[in-house]
Amino acid sequence: MKRFHVHVSVNDLAQSIRFYSNLFGAEPSVQKPDYAKWMLDDPRVNFAISKRGAAAGVDHLGLQVESAEDLTGLEAQLRQADSALRAEPGTTCCYAQSDKYWVTDPQGVAWETFHTLGSAPTFSAPNQAAEPAANACCAPKKAVGIPVVAAKSCC
Numbered sequence: 270m271k272r273f274h275v276h277v278s279v280n281d282l283a284q285s286i287r288f289y290s291n292l293f294g295a296e297p298s299v300q301k302p303d304y305a306k307w308m309l310d311d312p313r314v315n316f317a318i319s320k321r322g323a324a325a326g327v328d329h330l331g332l333q334v335e336s337a338e339d340l341t342g343l344e345a346q347l348r349q350a351d352s353a354l355r356a357e358p359g360t361t362c363c364y365a366q367s368d369k370y371w372v373t374d375p376q377g378v379a380w381e382t383f384h385t386l387g388s389a390p391t392f393s394a395p396n397q398a399a400e401p402a403a404n405a406c407c408a409p410k411k412a413v414g415i416p417v418v419a420a421k422s423c424c
Contacts, residue, residue: 271339272308274315274331274381276363278323285318301364304392317363321392331381340368340384347372347382359386361394 279285286305290296293316297305306317315333334340347354347370355371362369369383 270313270335272313272315272333274317274333274383276317276319276328276331276381278325278328279318279320280325282318282320289316289318299364299388301392304364306363319363319392327378329379329381331383334382334384337368337384340370340382343382344370347380350374361389361391364389364392 277285282303282305286297286300289305289307293307293309295307295309298308299306303321304317304319306315308315315331319328332343334343344354344356350372353372357367357369357371360367360369366386366389367383368386369381371382372380374380
């Protein structure tokens with residue numbers, strides 16, 4: 270089963286934790302000085318926020334899977350969607366160790382697909398086996414800083 274993932278960069282972590290805890294009716298499942306995450310079942314979402322210097326707003330979206338086999342299946346779909354697929358096996362990001370793939374949609378929104386292998390004591394750490402360009406944690410630079418344009422009508 271897949272879980273939708275949303276990562277939002279925030280200006281004030283404490284204020285945002287209070288807001289989202291009230292919105293979701295639950296406290297974060299992970300809380301660090303620069304990061305918080307809610308693993309919700311209703312709706313089934315991995316919702317994360319962080320204060321790490323990025324512009325406030327949606328940082329990236331994604332799909333979290335429960336097995337290596339599910340991730341392999343998504344890799345094939347991603348390769349069909351974007352030839353610039355970036356693999357990050359065994360990376361440490363957001364206080365977790367994961368295998369992941371990144372693509373960027375036509376609007377510049379970064380999409381992460383990942384299988385979490387376990388928790389990590391740091392927000393990020395370089396992956397010695399990966400190419401230097403793949404050692405960045407979270408959204409690829411190509412997608413960061415794309416301005417969100419307000420729509421004049423709803424949905």
